[in-house]
Amino acid sequence: xxxxxxxxxxxxxxxxxxxxxxxxxxxxxxxxxxxxxxxxxxxxxxxxxxxxxxxxxxxxxxxxxxxxxxxxxxxxxxxxxxxxxxxxxxxxxxxxxxxxxxxxxxxxxxxxxxxxxxxxxxxxxxxxxxxxxxxxxxxxxxxxxxxxxxxxxxxxxxxxxxxxxxxxxxxxxxxxxxxxxxx
Amino acid sequence: xxxxxxxxxxxxxxxxxxxxxxxxxxxxxxxxxxxxxxxxxxxxxxxxxxxxxxxxxxxxxxxxxxxxxxxxxxxxxxxxxxxxxxxxxxxxxxxxxxxxxxxxxxxxxxxxxxxxxxxxxxxxxxxxxxxxxxxxxxxxxxxxxxxxxxxxxxxxxxxxxxxxxxxxxxxxxxxxxxxxxxxxxxxxxxxxxxxxxxxxxxxxxxxxxxxxxxxxxxxxxxxxxxxxxxxxxxxxxxxxxxxxxxxxxxxxxxxxxxxxxxxxxxxxxxxxxxxxxxxxxxxxxxxxxxxxxxxxxxxxxxxxxxxxxxxxxxxxxxxxxxxxxxxxxxxxxxxxxxxxxxxxxxxxxxxxxxxxxxxxxxxxxxxxxxxxxxxxxxxxxxxxxxxxxxxxxxxxxxxxxxxxxxxxxxxxxxxxxxxxxxxxxxxxxxxxxxxxxxxxxxxxxxxxxxxxxxxxxxxxxxxxxxxxxxxxxxxxxxxxxxxxxxxxxxxxxxxxxxxxxxxxxxxxxxxxxxxxxxxxxxxxxxxxxxxxxxxxxxxxxxxxxxxxx
Numbered sequence: 235x236x237x238x239x240x241x242x243x244x245x246x247x248x249x250x251x252x253x254x255x256x257x258x259x260x261x262x263x264x265x266x267x268x269x270x271x272x273x274x275x276x277x278x279x280x281x282x283x284x285x286x287x288x289x290x291x292x293x294x295x296x297x298x299x300x301x302x303x304x305x306x307x308x309x310x311x312x313x314x315x316x317x318x319x320x321x322x323x324x325x326x327x328x329x330x331x332x333x334x335x336x337x338x339x340x341x342x343x344x345x346x347x348x349x350x351x352x353x354x355x356x357x358x359x360x361x362x363x364x365x366x367x368x369x370x371x372x373x374x375x376x377x378x379x380x381x382x383x384x385x386x387x388x389x390x391x392x393x394x395x396x397x398x399x400x401x402x403x404x405x406x407x408x409x410x411x412x413x414x415x416x417x
Numbered sequence: 418x419x420x421x422x423x424x425x426x427x428x429x430x431x432x433x434x435x436x437x438x439x440x441x442x443x444x445x446x447x448x449x450x451x452x453x454x455x456x457x458x459x460x461x462x463x464x465x466x467x468x469x470x471x472x473x474x475x476x477x478x479x480x481x482x483x484x485x486x487x488x489x490x491x492x493x494x495x496x497x498x499x500x501x502x503x504x505x506x507x508x509x510x511x512x513x514x515x516x517x518x519x520x521x522x523x524x525x526x527x528x529x530x531x532x533x534x535x536x537x538x539x540x541x542x543x544x545x546x547x548x549x550x551x552x553x554x555x556x557x558x559x560x561x562x563x564x565x566x567x568x569x570x571x572x573x574x575x576x577x578x579x580x581x582x583x584x585x586x587x588x589x590x591x592x593x594x595x596x597x598x599x600x601x602x603x604x605x606x607x608x609x610x611x612x613x614x615x616x617x618x619x620x621x622x623x624x625x626x627x628x629x630x631x632x633x634x635x636x637x638x639x640x641x642x643x644x645x646x647x648x649x650x651x652x653x654x655x656x657x658x659x660x661x662x663x664x665x666x667x668x669x670x671x672x673x674x675x676x677x678x679x680x681x682x683x684x685x686x687x688x689x690x691x692x693x694x695x696x697x698x699x700x701x702x703x704x705x706x707x708x709x710x711x712x713x714x715x716x717x718x719x720x721x722x723x724x725x726x727x728x729x730x731x732x733x734x735x736x737x738x739x740x741x742x743x744x745x746x747x748x749x750x751x752x753x754x755x756x757x758x759x760x761x762x763x764x765x766x767x768x769x770x771x772x773x774x775x776x777x778x779x780x781x782x783x784x785x786x787x788x789x790x791x792x793x794x795x796x797x798x799x800x801x802x803x804x805x806x807x808x809x810x811x812x813x814x815x816x817x818x819x820x821x822x823x824x825x826x827x828x829x830x831x832x833x834x835x836x837x838x839x840x841x842x843x844x845x846x847x848x849x850x851x852x853x854x855x856x857x858x859x860x861x862x863x864x865x866x867x868x869x870x871x872x873x874x875x876x877x878x879x880x881x882x883x884x885x886x887x888x889x890x891x892x893x894x895x896x897x898x899x900x901x902x903x904x905x906x907x908x909x910x911x912x913x914x915x916x917x918x919x920x921x922x923x924x925x926x927x928x929x930x931x932x933x934x935x936x937x938x939x940x941x942x943x944x945x946x947x948x949x950x951x952x953x954x955x956x957x958x959x960x961x962x963x964x965x966x
Contacts, residue, residue: 246509247553266547267577268556272647295557295580296510300454301652304659320550322516 235277237286238398240391241305243324244315246294249350252381254291257391262382269293271301280395287391302330306337311344311398313390316365318349318378319334319357324364331372344397345374348390353380433629441671451664455653457643458528461508461638463554463561464580469569474576478548478555483537486564486589489597493624494562494632495524495533508532509554516540517554526633534558558578559649560639562587562632573604573944582606582643584634587730596624601632605639612642628813 242250251269256262260273266325272291277284292305292388306312312334316323334343347369349360362378375393379386441447466473466480466487483491487775498505499520503512510532511517518540522533539551556578563571565588573584583605590598601620605612614634623630643649 245553247549265577266549266552266556268553268580270579271652293557293580295554298652298656300660301656305662307659320516321514322511325511325514350445371746 235284235286237288238395239288239290239308239310240313240394240398241290241292241309241311242313242315242326243292243296243302243305243327243330245323248294248317248320248323249292249381250294250315250374253313253348253350253379253390254289254388256291256381256384258327260384262384268295278391278395280392280399285395287395289391302333303337306334311346311394313346313348313394315350316360316361317351318365319351319354321359324349324360328368342373342401344394344401345372346390346394346397347372347374347376349376349378350381352378352385354381379389439668439672440675441668444668444671447664447667451660454657454660458530459508460504460531460637460640461554461558462531462533462640463507463558464491464522464533464562465555465563465576466535466537467563467565467569467571469565469567472572472575475546477549477576478551479541479546479552480537481501481541487537487564488564488588488598489624490521490564490587491533493534493629495522495531498523506530507533508534510534517550524633526637529637531633531636533562554580559583559643560585560636562636565589573606579648582609582646582648583616583639585639586631587632590621592623598623599628603635603639604944605642606646608646609639610642610645612638614638621661633752740928950960 240276242254246268247266250265251267251272253272254272258276269291270293272287274287274291275288276287279285290305290309292302314327314330316327317415318324331345334345335341347365349362349365365378366376375397377386377390379390379395380389465477466483467477468480468484471477482786490868497520497578500512500518501515503523505523505525509517510521518538518961521538523536524531524533524765530887534554536551536555539554542548544551555575557580560583561576561581563584563586565571565586568588571584583603586602586604588600588602590600592598599622601616601622603616612635622631644653749756759838
């Protein structure tokens, strides 16, 4: 069975742990308990191909910059989560994607943009069109999920596996991206 | 002395018998970046307002109004700042869209920026019992201040967070005309080491700069101590190991490409015909000398290279310079060295100092630096002092090399080396650095003929996976002196106006001899109470005055 290393990133309180735990155990964590770092393994079957997902649930705080570099270096696929009831969390993920590209030195990293808490529709601050536009700019899939109602959670993790399968090794000329700076 | 022995002087556990030169101009910068990745001058602390009778997380975070005593405390804690377009350290708060409130409390303390996440100033969400917009900031802080108007027990476990490891509980007491009084209590998780400054007995402070100094120092030290707790220490250790691995790989790759030993792509990048930097350099020199010969300009002896010094190279006090054992290299200077004593053509110094700060001031018309170095008792024999004046250097022949890969010593040599190490270790006073788990040796390598190569070699004593160790040979750039984050009390002063100075300040952490009174909080699992006042049952409560132990 092929193993996939997935890193879940996003600012504090957006539902990174809730999404991960909902996917792994099928339960929703009601109480917010800020995560430092949690690791989960789950066997899934995507497109009739069995695989093992190793999911790293990370801290939302920007305190440990070198630690995040390490997560990115070791990760294969990335789930960037924001809360659609919090505009600031949407702004916070943009530098995270830049960091991924900088560390990986490659633009086409397997990545999914996720707007969580779709169950709180009346309190929405980030429109679907905004999320879709950003995903289009990055050239990655976009999803809106709810860890509480388990909406699109399984689909999210299945999609990141597909993304990792699709991303073959970069061609030599594609290796260096536009964000590289030669000093 | 062979390099592996120098390495063992610093760290006996390391068993390295081969060294490879690191030939990359930016190596020293990479090493410093690695060593300083934990250093930060920015801090964020939570401030929780606890009203009388509040005993749950939901109650704490749902408070909106601020009492006059709390407002006064916040004004004393730092300055109220508007978050919109705020230019200082934002501590994760939104300074563009106003999503995290309009104002906060900020403080610049000893060149350290502190942003406080004040519970009452963060956005309040109607209908949200958890007040996520508040907890997402305070819950991700490692240390928090809890302010109480009146005596209410505070139980650390009532706030669910993997991050929060220490609380400083401040309770307002009625003060006189000199200002209010504050009673202080400190609690931290069991695995957080004790941190200063110690609380006085009784732990009551009057509002003023002295209390502010105490409180901010306590908060910063609390955060540093919390990083040593199991949860954070494991992550730090793993991150550091991975960063060291990355550093090794990066230096190895760059050195290989400089030597022209990398892949074909590297060779093409480094020189038109390949062969890396050195081959390119040789080609340039060869073509230049040929063109000089053609023009009839070359009238020097074929085997000598002459270098001159525009200024004299005299330490302020030669004995001090000898005693310090600190290798300082000045760009553009290439002095010869007297060979004497058992160290022959090498000089070494053990660096295990908490804080080393170099300040180099450049003044017009002065080129020779003066060294101010602390005196050490019983300097190692045979330290070399640099000579001044013109130096003729013999270039090395093609087959000569510096002994960077020495053979392993015989048993007799080992015994001598052990005795030598024991002797030298007496002379080196070492202190462990909290910022770095790796001591390092600074060594000036010299050629077989005694010429100064101008290369500074640093060997890191910790290598991942027992790999062969590097000697990090760094090329000196124009600006060798760097100023570290700390401020030197006499950085601007000068002993002699005619000479620039390189000052190396060695700061040792003060050790407080006074003991903290340890009291176990009733009913709290995994939390330890550091306070001089007796706890109330059920939590880290602050008892009224007069009940202190």
